[in-house]
Amino acid sequence: MTTTLPAPARVGCPKRMVFGPCGGVRADGGCEVADHPCTFLADPAPPWDQPVPVPAPRPGSLLARAAAGPVVLTDLTVAPFDPASVRAVVAELAAGSDGLLLGEHQNRPDLPPTLLAAEVLAAGGRPWVTLACRDRNRLVLEQELAGLALVGVDGVLCVTGDGRGPGVRPGVTQVFDLDGPRLAELAARVGLSAAVPESPEAPPTAARPARVALKQRAGAALCVLNHVSGPARVAAFVQACRSEGATLPFLASVAVYTDERSARVLQAFPGLHLDAAVVKRVLAAPDPVEAGIAAAVAEARALLAVPGVVGVNLSGLASDRGVLAGARTKAEVARRIREGQA
Numbered sequence: 001m002t003t004t005l006p007a008p009a010r011v012g013c014p015k016r017m018v019f020g021p022c023g024g025v026r027a028d029g030g031c032e033v034a035d036h037p038c039t040f041l042a043d044p045a046p047p048w049d050q051p052v053p054v055p056a057p058r059p060g061s062l063l064a065r066a067a068a069g070p071v072v073l074t075d076l077t078v079a080p081f082d083p084a085s086v087r088a089v090v091a092e093l094a095a096g097s098d099g100l101l102l103g104e105h106q107n108r109p110d111l112p113p114t115l116l117a118a119e120v121l122a123a124g125g126r127p128w129v130t131l132a133c134r135d136r137n138r139l140v141l142e143q144e145l146a147g148l149a150l151v152g153v154d155g156v157l158c159v160t161g162d163g164r165g166p167g168v169r170p171g172v173t174q175v176f177d178l179d180g181p182r183l184a185e186l187a188a189r190v191g192l193s194a195a196v197p198e199s200p201e202a203p204p205t206a207a208r209p210a211r212v213a214l215k216q217r218a219g220a221a222l223c224v225l226n227h228v229s230g231p232a233r234v235a236a237f238v239q240a241c242r243s244e245g246a247t248l249p250f251l252a253s254v255a256v257y258t259d260e261r262s263a264r265v266l267q268a269f270p271g272l273h274l275d276a277a278v279v280k281r282v283l284a285a286p287d288p289v290e291a292g293i294a295a296a297v298a299e300a301r302a303l304l305a306v307p308g309v310v311g312v313n314l315s316g317l318a319s320d321r322g323v324l325a326g327a328r329t330k331a332e333v334a335r336r337i338r339e340g341q342a
Contacts, residue, residue, distance in 0.1 A: 007046045012039040015133075015160055015174075019045045019181040019214060021207075022160045023199035023226055024270040032270050033163035041204050045214070048181065052219035055191045061126065061154035062099035062311070063193055063222060066249060070304050071098040071311035072334045073128060073224075073251055076120065077323050080109045083119050085323060090123035092327035096334035099154055100125045101313060104132040106164045114147035127153045128195060131183060132161030138177040145190050155193035157224060158183040162269075181218040188219025195222040195251075200237040201229065202271030209240035216248045224251045224313055227266065229273045231302040238308040249310040252303040256330055257282065258292035261320040289319075293329060297336045304337075312337070 009016040014033040021040035024032030031038050057063035062071050074097040079085035093100060102116055110116065113129045120127040129148055131141060148156060160180045164172065178186075180196055187194040196215040200208055212223055223246075228234055234252050241250075255274050257263035263279050266272060278295050285291035300312045314333055318326035 010039050010043075010045075012036070014163065014176075015179065016176040017045075017160060017179040019048065019179055019211075019218070020160075021045075021202075021204070022179075023197055023202050024162060025199075025203045026270050027203070029203045038203070040207075044207060045211070048214045048217040051217045052185050052188050054188055054216075054219060054221045055193060057193050057221065058152070058154055061193065062128065063155065063249075065098050066310040070337075071251075072314060072337060073097065073099045073101050073311060074314040074330050074334060075316065076100045076102050076125070076127075077317055077326050079323055081111060083111075086111075086116065086119045087123045089323055089327045090120055090125040092324065092331050093334075094123070094125045096331050096338065097314075098126065098311070099128045101157065102127050102129045104130045104135075104159070104161065106132075106134060106162045107168050113144050114151060117148055117153050118151050121151060121153075128155045128157055129153050130157040130159060131187075132159050133176050133178045133180070133183055134161030134164065134174050135172075136177075137175050141178065141183060142186060145187055145192060149190050149192050153192070155195055155222070156187045157195045157197065158187055158220075159197055181215050181220075184215060185219045188221075193221045194219050195224050196220040197224050197226060199226040199271035200233060201273050202226070209237065209244045209246070212241045212248075213244040213246040216246050220248060222251065223248055225253055226269075227253045227255055227272045227274055227315065229275055231299075231306055234303060234309065235306045238306060242308065250308050251311045251313045252306065252309050253313045253315045254296050254300045254303065254333070256292065256296045256314050256316045256318040256333055258289040258318060258329055259283070259320045262292075262317040262326070266316050289329065292318075293332055293336070296333045297340070300333070300337045301340055
């Protein structure tokens with residue numbers, strides 16, 4: 001694999017990013033990991049000089065389907081190290097989703113990405129696999145990309161990765177050989193569709209649209225937007241990205257929660273914003289499950305009306321009653337979204 005030779009990692013960035021900032025910059029501009037302002041606030045990242053060719057999407061993949069109409073990408077939440085849980089959850093989600101997003105967690109264990117993807121494929125799902133630079137050096141990331149290409153995943157979500165909080169997995173290091181844009185380049189060069197995240201409401205908000213354009217030059221074929229406070233904010237952000245030269249399609253995240261825990265887990269992430277009034281209304285409803293499903297469907301329909309948004313990502317645990325209950329909740333949200341499109 002050959003890659004662009006970037007400038008050195010930014011001095012003072014705990015994630016050793018070159019093409020920062022990450023999506024975890026706090027509302028006051030503070031670094032997600034260290035006790036100082038984000039080093040990219042006053043000194044922007046260097047440009048990405050040489051565009052990387054974007055491979056064609058696999059036939060029948062989420063990206064291919066997006067050309068014909070709105071698509072649904074659903075977070076896959078399963079029990080750790082449990083293939084039976086994977087099969088059971090995929091059975092609930094596969095029929096109503098155009099793709100399943102396999103996460104990478106900083107606070108709990110996951111099966112290796114290639115193995116997890118193979119289990120999802122065997123169960124009838126179409127995986128998009130999150131690869132984070134936090135826990136793997138470049139050599140292992142290259143191995144995973146080669147393995148994922150061989151098993152036939154639809155694509156890879158390339159992220160720098162959340163910093164591991166104090167006291168979480170003590171004694172475990174954080175690698176950060178690469179950042180998200182450089183990982184997207186590696187993915188595109190092995191023929192995988194690379195998705196990248198962006199956080200429209202994380203500082204520096206004015207620099208985020210140009211960062212999407214940079215990621216597209218690095219090889220990104222799709223941008224998955226983090227949760228924002230409303231559809232109007234998504235519309236403004238997509239338009240700003242277009243003004244910066246980004247032409248790639250967007251998926252907008254829809255928060256799926258039906259109880260206190262599933263809402264608070266989403267609200268705890270830096271750079272992520274939920275509509276507080278909607279959260280309050282769902283949690284206070286006589287039937288929070290029905291209220292949460294209805295809120296997610298309404299948000300999805302509003303986001304799908306935004307030009308440039310080709311689909312939604314159903315994001316979150318959805319339920320505190322176990323992974324199967326969460327899967328059934330997200331499946332019902334997906335069903336109602338499609339019902340509204342018919």
